[in-house]
Structure formats: C-alpha cells, structure tokens
Amino acid sequence: EVQLVESGGGLVQSGGSLRLSCAASGFTFSSYWMTWVRQAPGKGLEWVANIKQEGSEKYYVDSVKGRFTISRDNAKNSLYLQMNSLRAEDTAVYYCARDWGWASLDVWGQGTTVTVSS
Amino acid sequence: DIQMTQSPSSLSASVGDRVTITCRASQNFSSYLNWYQQKPGKAPNLLIYAAFSLQSGVPSRFSGSRSGTDFTLTISSLQPEDFATYYCQQSYSSPYTFGQGTKLEIK
Numbered sequence: 001e002v003q004l005v006e007s008g009g010g011l012v013q014s015g016g017s018l019r020l021s022c023a024a025s026g027f028t029f030s031s032y033w034m035t036w037v038r039q040a041p042g043k044g045l046e047w048v049a050n051i052k053q054e055g056s057e058k059y060y061v062d063s064v065k066g067r068f069t070i071s072r073d074n075a076k077n078s079l080y081l082q083m084n085s086l087r088a089e090d091t092a093v094y095y096c097a098r099d100w101g102w103a104s105l106d107v108w109g110q111g112t113t114v115t116v117s118s
Numbered sequence: 119d120i121q122m123t124q125s126p127s128s129l130s131a132s133v134g135d136r137v138t139i140t141c142r143a144s145q146n147f148s149s150y151l152n153w154y155q156q157k158p159g160k161a162p163n164l165l166i167y168a169a170f171s172l173q174s175g176v177p178s179r180f181s182g183s184r185s186g187t188d189f190t191l192t193i194s195s196l197q198p199e200d201f202a203t204y205y206c207q208q209s210y211s212s213p214y215t216f217g218q219g220t221k222l223e224i225k
Contacts, residue, residue, distance in 0.1 A: 035214075037162075044219040045154075045162065045205050050212070059212040062119075095161055103209030104152040104167035111161060 002026035002107050004096050009112030016086050016116070022079040022096030022109055030054075030074035033099035036081050038092035039111075046092075049081065050099060063089075086116045120144055120208050124217030130225040135196045139220045141206035143187040150210035151189045153182060156219075157202045165204075166191065196222075 008020040022034070035050040049060045049070040058070050069082040079096050093111040100106035121144035131137050141151070149169035154162040164173045166182040169189055179194040193200055201224050206217040 045156075045207075045216040047207070047214045047216060050214070061213040100164075100167070101171075102150050102152070102168040103214060104164055104173075104207075105154075105162070106164045106167075106173065108161035108163075 002098075004098065004107055004109035006094065006096055006109040006112035009094065009114045011115045011117060012086055014086060014088060014116055014118045017082070017084045018086065018114060020081040020083065020094055020096075020112055020114070022081075024077045024079065024098075027098070027107075029072075029077040033103070034072060034079045035097045035099055035105055036070060036079075037095045037097055037105070037108075038090075038114075039095070040089070040092045043092075048094070051079070083114070086114075088116050088118045090114060091116045119213055120147065120211050120215055122206055122208055122215050122217040124206055124220055126220060127218060128221045128223065130223050131196055132225045133196050133198055137193045137196055137222065139191045139204050139206075139222075141189045141191075141217045143189070143208060146187050147208065147210040149184060150208055151182070151184070152207045152209060153180075153191045154205045154207065155200075155202045156205065162205065198224075 003025045005023045036048040051058045051070045067085045071080045095111045096109045097105035098107040123142045151169040153166040156162040169184045183190045203221045
C-alpha cells in the first residue's frame with residue numbers, strides 16, 4: 001500500500017524550532033519529487049516547499065524562505081522539514097505529499113499539527 | 119507568483135444538481151492546473167490533473183475544462199459524498215499556489 005506518515009508536530013514557543021518527518025512506503029521514494037503543504041486552522045491549503053528526487057533542487061514559498069529547510073534521505077525513504085524561527089502564523093496542519101504527473105499531488109499523509117504559541 | 123482566484127467561496131446545492139467551480143489565474147500558462155477535494159479532518163484528494171485528466175478511481179461525474187486563464191471543475195450530478203471543500207492548484211510555476219477553496223454544502 002502506498003503510504004505517507006508524518007510525525008514530529010507539537011507545541012512550540014514563538015522563535016523555537018521543530019523538525020517534521022514523513023515516512024514513505026509502498027513506492028520507490030527516490031523516483032518522486034516530494035512536497036510539504038500546510039493548512040492553518042479553518043483556512044485553505046498553502047503550498048510550502050518541494051524537493052527534487054535527489055535533493056538537488058528545492059523551492060519554497062516566500063513566507064518560509066530562510067526559516068524552513070526541506071530535505072530528504074532516500075536510503076531511509078524519508079522527507080523532512082526543519083522549521084526554525086517559528087511564528088504564530090506557522091500554526092497549521094502540515095501534510096507531506098507525493099508529486100505525480102504534471103506536479104499534481106496524488107498521495108498525501110494524514111498530517112501533523114504544529115502549534116506555535118506566542 | 120501566480121495568483122489563483124477561486125469562485126464561488128461557498129455554494130449550496132442539492133443531490134442531482136450540476137455544479138461548476140471556477141479558478142482564474144493571474145497569468146496565462148499551459149494546463150498545469152489540478153483540482154482537489156477535501157473533507158473535514160481529512161487530507162485532500164486529487165480529482166483532476168493537467169486541467170482535464172481524471173485521476174484514477176475518481177468518478178466520471180467530475181470533469182475539468184479550460185478557457186484561457188479560467189479553469190472549471192464540473193460535477194455533473196451531485197452525490198451525497200460530494201459535499202466537501204474543493205481547491206484548485208497551479209503547478210506551472212513555483213510556488214505552486216492554491217485557490218482559496220469552495221465549500222459545497224447541501225441545500
């Protein structure tokens with residue numbers, strides 16, 4: 001079964017750091033771009049970052065540039081999001097997703113919740 | 119960044135109705151446009167990719183179309199399980215922005 005499972009969310013103070021993980025199974029992880037998407041409480045979806053198969057290309061939304069770092073370990077079938085200098089507006093459910101045809105997102109994890117307290 | 123303006127933001131309809139949701143892009147690009155359905159407390163689910171292509175396993179009552187910078191999701195005959203929130207997303211240019219969402223409710 002193709003599956004993505006996020007972990008690492010929690011409650012953190014403003015200015016703190018958190019590292020999210022996404023464990024992939026059931027497909028050849030190293031063959032796909034991977035993406036993080038977030039959703040603030042009661043709000044819509046926001047694309048956060050993505051990373052190429054071997055990690056050589058990474059892209060970010062402006063609001064997280066310089067604070068968040070996306071990375072991957074293909075040997076461990078894992079995707080990561082290192083989040084530093086966290087702000088209240090980073091509070092959200094964070095989803096990892098697989099980039100498929102035409103960069104659509106065809107497989108999603110269940111999400112992990114990040115709460116930043118001010 | 120490419121902005122995606124989705125309308126309407128909410129919509130009330132009945133089972134059996136035909137429904138259309140539109141996303142207007144701030145600039146023209148090729149058909150890198152995707153549609154997702156999200157139910158409360160769940161991750162989004164891919165419905166349509168590349169503006170027109172139905173994702174495997176998605177019922178054929180869902181379809182996508184394009185006219186210039188306007189992209190449309192049509193549900194031909196609403197079923198009870200279709201009441202959810204729908205999002206468009208452009209995947210042409212990073213950041214791959216989403217529309218604001220359309221909440222489809224039962225009339």
